[in-house]
Amino acid sequence: MAINQQKTTNNRSSDQRIWLLIGATALIAALFVPFSQIFLHVEYDYTLRTVALGGALLGIVSGVLGCFAVLRRQSLLGDALSHAALPGVALAFLFFGRDLGLLLVGAGVTSWLGVFFIRLVTNTTRIKQDAAMGIVLAAWFAAGIALLVYIQARPDASQAGLDTFIFGQAAAIVERDVRLIAVVGALSFIVLALFWKEFKLITFDAEFAGANGFRVNILSMALSTLIVVAIVLGLQLAGVILMVGMLIASGIAARQWTNQLGQMVILSAVFGAFAGGAGAIISAVDADIPTGPLIVVVAFLLVALSLGFAPGRGLVWTLLRRRADRSRFAAQTMLQDLYHYATDHGSVDLAAPESFLFGVRGATAKLGLQQLQARGHAQRSNGAWMLTPPGIDAAADEARNPAAGRPPPAGIEAAAHDDRNHQLWAVYRQYADDLALPTVAEDRQQPIANALPPAAVAKLEYKLDTIRNAATTPSSE
Amino acid sequence: MFQLEELIIHFLLNFVAREDLNAFLRNPQYTATLVGSLIAVSGALLGTFLLLRGMSLTSDAISHTVLLGIVVAFILMGSVFGKHPDLSSVWLIVGAAAAGVATVLLTELIYRSGLVKQDAALGLAFPLLFAIAVILVSRVVSDVHLDEDAVMVGEIGVAWANTNSHCLNDCETVTITPDDSRAELTRQCTNCRDLGISPRDDKAEFTEICTNCGHYSPAQAWQAGFTQREPILVFWPKSITVMAVLTLLTIVVVVLLYKELKLSTFDPTLAAALGFRPTLLHYGLMVMVSLVAVGAFDAVGSILVVAFFIIPPAAAYLLTDRLPRMLVYSSLIGAAGAYTGYDLARGNLLGVVHVSDILAALNNLFGLGLSEQWDSSISASMVLMTFLFFLAAWIFSPKYGLVSTMLRRSNQRRSFDDQVVLGHIHRHQGHAAESDELTASTLYRHFRWSPAKMERTLRQLRARNLVQIEADQVSLTDRGETHAHRFRQTQLTNESVGELST
Numbered sequence: 001m002a003i004n005q006q007k008t009t010n011n012r013s014s015d016q017r018i019w020l021l022i023g024a025t026a027l028i029a030a031l032f033v034p035f036s037q038i039f040l041h042v043e044y045d046y047t048l049r050t051v052a053l054g055g056a057l058l059g060i061v062s063g064v065l066g067c068f069a070v071l072r073r074q075s076l077l078g079d080a081l082s083h084a085a086l087p088g089v090a091l092a093f094l095f096f097g098r099d100l101g102l103l104l105v106g107a108g109v110t111s112w113l114g115v116f117f118i119r120l121v122t123n124t125t126r127i128k129q130d131a132a133m134g135i136v137l138a139a140w141f142a143a144g145i146a147l148l149v150y151i152q153a154r155p156d157a158s159q160a161g162l163d164t165f166i167f168g169q170a171a172a173i174v175e176r177d178v179r180l181i182a183v184v185g186a187l188s189f190i191v192l193a194l195f196w197k198e199f200k201l202i203t204f205d206a207e208f209a210g211a212n213g214f215r216v217n218i219l220s221m222a223l224s225t226l227i228v229v230a231i232v233l234g235l236q237l238a239g240v241i242l243m244v245g246m247l248i249a250s251g252i253a254a255r256q257w258t259n260q261l262g263q264m265v266i267l268s269a270v271f272g273a274f275a276g277g278a279g280a281i282i283s284a285v286d287a288d289i290p291t292g293p294l295i296v297v298v299a300f301l302l303v304a305l306s307l308g309f310a311p312g313r314g315l316v317w318t319l320l321r322r323r324a325d326r327s328r329f330a331a332q333t334m335l336q337d338l339y340h341y342a343t344d345h346g347s348v349d350l351a352a353p354e355s356f357l358f359g360v361r362g363a364t365a366k367l368g369l370q371q372l373q374a375r376g377h378a379q380r381s382n383g384a385w386m387l388t389p390p391g392i393d394a395a396a397d398e399a400r401n402p403a404a405g406r407p408p409p410a411g412i413e414a415a416a417h418d419d420r421n422h423q424l425w426a427v428y429r430q431y432a433d434d435l436a437l438p439t440v441a442e443d444r445q446q447p448i449a450n451a452l453p454p455a456a457v458a459k460l461e462y463k464l465d466t467i468r469n470a471a472t473t474p475s476s477e
Numbered sequence: 478m479f480q481l482e483e484l485i486i487h488f489l490l491n492f493v494a495r496e497d498l499n500a501f502l503r504n505p506q507y508t509a510t511l512v513g514s515l516i517a518v519s520g521a522l523l524g525t526f527l528l529l530r531g532m533s534l535t536s537d538a539i540s541h542t543v544l545l546g547i548v549v550a551f552i553l554m555g556s557v558f559g560k561h562p563d564l565s566s567v568w569l570i571v572g573a574a575a576a577g578v579a580t581v582l583l584t585e586l587i588y589r590s591g592l593v594k595q596d597a598a599l600g601l602a603f604p605l606l607f608a609i610a611v612i613l614v615s616r617v618v619s620d621v622h623l624d625e626d627a628v629m630v631g632e633i634g635v636a637w638a639n640t641n642s643h644c645l646n647d648c649e650t651v652t653i654t655p656d657d658s659r660a661e662l663t664r665q666c667t668n669c670r671d672l673g674i675s676p677r678d679d680k681a682e683f684t685e686i687c688t689n690c691g692h693y694s695p696a697q698a699w700q701a702g703f704t705q706r707e708p709i710l711v712f713w714p715k716s717i718t719v720m721a722v723l724t725l726l727t728i729v730v731v732v733l734l735y736k737e738l739k740l741s742t743f744d745p746t747l748a749a750a751l752g753f754r755p756t757l758l759h760y761g762l763m764v765m766v767s768l769v770a771v772g773a774f775d776a777v778g779s780i781l782v783v784a785f786f787i788i789p790p791a792a793a794y795l796l797t798d799r800l801p802r803m804l805v806y807s808s809l810i811g812a813a814g815a816y817t818g819y820d821l822a823r824g825n826l827l828g829v830v831h832v833s834d835i836l837a838a839l840n841n842l843f844g845l846g847l848s849e850q851w852d853s854s855i856s857a858s859m860v861l862m863t864f865l866f867f868l869a870a871w872i873f874s875p876k877y878g879l880v881s882t883m884l885r886r887s888n889q890r891r892s893f894d895d896q897v898v899l900g901h902i903h904r905h906q907g908h909a910a911e912s913d914e915l916t917a918s919t920l921y922r923h924f925r926w927s928p929a930k931m932e933r934t935l936r937q938l939r940a941r942n943l944v945q946i947e948a949d950q951v952s953l954t955d956r957g958e959t960h961a962h963r964f965r966q967t968q969l970t971n972e973s974v975g976e977l978s979t
Contacts, residue, residue, distance in 0.1 A: 245604025
């Protein structure tokens with residue numbers, strides 16, 4: 001009961017943190033406009049306003065829908081489908097002329113056929129999904145190029161600018177396009193909201209969804225269709241090659257901060273809006289900088305920040321925690337070593353020679369003794385170490401009752417246990433997919449046995465042991 | 478490269494006349510097909526290993542980031558030597574190979590953090606590198622012929638026009654210096670722009686500059702009219718040399734490292750245990766992919782080169798289970814795609830259908846007013862033909878094709894039906910409820926089948942002389958009896974074996 005209560009408060013405070021982060025990012029995004037005016041001397045003319053607004057809206061749409069692509073491990077689907085849109089643009093132009101809405105409908109249709117083809121090939125042959133995506137990417141794009149070259153041979157100039165879809169051209173965006181992005185994006189959000197529960201279910205546990213009678217095939221096609229919508233809207237701005245970066249980057253960044261889908265989607269939308277808007281504005285500093293690539297670079301900076309600093313998951317965080325763990329563990333070990341050495345030799349205040357301790361424990365000894373000295377639990381005299389009275393108390397305390405050590409200097413076993421727990425969590429993060437483990441919130445302060453079923457923990461333990469054995473056995477490399 | 482071409486030309490001239498060789502090389506179709514086939518073969522060989530390693534899309538990523546390598550090498554060359562290299566310089570190829578490896582390294586770095594899944598890592602790495610490349614192109618080298626359009630799309634149809642000229646006879650190189658009688662000198666005002674005055678002004682100062690000075694190769698000298706006798710020349714397209722060298726390199730690598738590649742593809746752990754260095758092989762493979770991608774980019778463009786890495790191996794994968802055959806098949810499919818693709822670009826699909834007819838039909842149906850002259854991208858058409866071969870392999874493959882799978886399934890279903898009916902008769906023959914259970918006209922009820930299905934099955938069984946029907950009663954013939962008996966026996970053996978092993 002107490003644990004439960006603690007958990008909920010824990011969740012609530014982490015919830016608050018996420019909402020704060022979302023608010024802060026939105027604020028920074030909003031403040032970026034006056035900042036750019038004052039420091040970068042950007043002039044907000046009509047074109048820039050349109051492009052920046054379009055970029056921000058597009059960032060929201062692709063950020064929200066991209067989350068699902070990331071979570072379903074279909075990040076590269078975005079790449080395949082954006083390439084697959086090209087023949088649709090060309091065909092729509094041939095049949096209906098130059099109307100942006102219809103061009104995008106055409107793009108959507110061929111992209112969607114690409115999705116269908118990928119599913120068909122992977123379902124009926126032994127070709128894997130990545131190769132199937134590659135086939136669609138190359139073949140559809142080739143068809144698009146063939147059609148474009150044919151169209152460009154036309155005598156009139158009406159086809160001019162169709163190839164901007166390949167590399168994207170932000171300057172071509174006008175107010176009507178922005179309105180189109182807003183309306184279609186809003187419609188796709190409504191669909192997303194209506195089927196939120198279903199989409200969430202097939203994203204995290206498709207088999208469970210199927211067993212409960214949800215039409216997984218239809219739902220996943222619908223979700224892919226929404227992703228197609230995001231891609232098609234972004235083509236004009238980012239082009240077919242960079243669209244995949246726009247689609248997934250903000251989703252990946254958001255994933256680092258939270259374990260809840262709702263929060264992830266909103267955070268990703270804010271990140272996307274920031275990347276899209278800021279990218280567009282920075283590119284206005286100099287006429288030579290293309291907008292689409294700059295948006296991708298800004299989005300990648302967000303990803304790098306998130307990978308580095310996200311609490312609990314980020315690389316810096318992991319590094320700090322590992323270091324703290326190591327020194328705490330070293331202090332514990334040395335405390336026990338000194339105590340056992342002294343008691344084994346008859347008197348509790350007997351000093352252990354430094355060279356002996358270093359020889360037995362190596363680097364751990366140095367680190368641990370430093371800690372103990374700082375804490376006042378041990379002192380050095382004549383090249384030997386001995387426990388101080390408070391140190392003896394602490395050590396005796398632990399020796400009597402190792403498992404229930406007092407919180408700051410926890411018992412050795414508790415520390416070792418904790419270390420093991422961290423290692424198991426690390427294995428979980430790396431191999432969860434390979435071992436087909438359920439997806440759970442990754443909270444390293446919590447024992448992994450509380451989060452996962454026993455069978456899963458057993459799998460992890462086994463994996464960890466094999467990794468360790470492999471690491472200790474000398475390999476031929 | 479140049480010397481190599483000389484060697485090849487001298488070798489070839491032992492077999493063909495110079496005029497024929499020139500005619501062959503100056504023919505856009507032959508050159509395009511040759512270059513396309515070389516790209517297809519080298520791509521297919523490497524792509525086979527990529528496909529089997531589940532890394533097909535890495536070739537896509539590399540082919541994009543090759544642009545970054547080219548651009549960076551271009552800028553570095555420009556700042557170090559003060560002179561921008563041309564697009565077939567060796568340094569650009571080195572830069573591109575480095576970019577390919579950098580892509581893979583960056584992807585692994587992101588993936589190793591454990592925070593991002595593998596596909597997402599790839600999807601982050603290559604758009605970033607490509608975006609940087611595009612920004613660099615537009616910021617730094619905007620005035621040179623090096624735009625992303627040229628790198629991404631390319632056109633193989635003009636491969637024949639970009640040539641080195643090799644002189645065989647009557648070679649006369651000409652060097653024009655300012656004091657040569659043929660030098661054309663013009664006066665140029667040196668201070669007009671600075672002072673903002675016109676050349677007629679009194680204060681204007683002039684120097685003499687030579688507009689046609691420099692070194693002329695035999696071909697250029699003849700063209701400029703400096704030499705009297707026409708040199709005997711062979712024009713050799715540069716792409717052929719580049720791709721031939723790369724293809725040869727690919728073949729050598731695949732043949733020499735065949736065993737290592739095979740083992741590290743199918744069982745990386747064993748390969749590592751045997752000391753084969755899978756990591757080294759992995760990066761070696763990536764270097765090869767980058768080299769082929771960059772070698773091919775000015776012929777087919779770097780997006781379409783992906784097609785040659787992925788589609789032919791995928792088609793071959795459906796045709797065979799053996800690695801050597803897969804390598805051969807995918808090379809053949811790629812080359813065939815390149816060969817037939819040229820005709821498709823000219824509107825001729827395998828000599829069967831003409832695209833202009835389709836366009837005319839569309840015009841008639843919808844009144845679109847499309848141009849009926851189909852003249853399209855050759856490299857894209859080569860990809861489309863390769864894709865067509867993939868579709869053919871998918872549908873008609875004897876083992877994994879749609880048709881054969883369908884036939885096999887329906888055969889299995891039918892033989893199962895036969896077996897069930899035979900078993901039913903065998904079980905009830907000569908027992909109490911025989912007359913009820915074995916009435917031919919109502920037999921279908923016991924199986925909950927449709928009457929038509931039962932009729933069909935019985936007809937087949939009778940045709941095979943396994944059952945007979947007398948007075949609406951079904952019974953087994955002698956042949957049917959042995960058949961059912963034997964089936965029962967094998968089933969029983971199988972079951973007992975199954976029990977033993979569990």
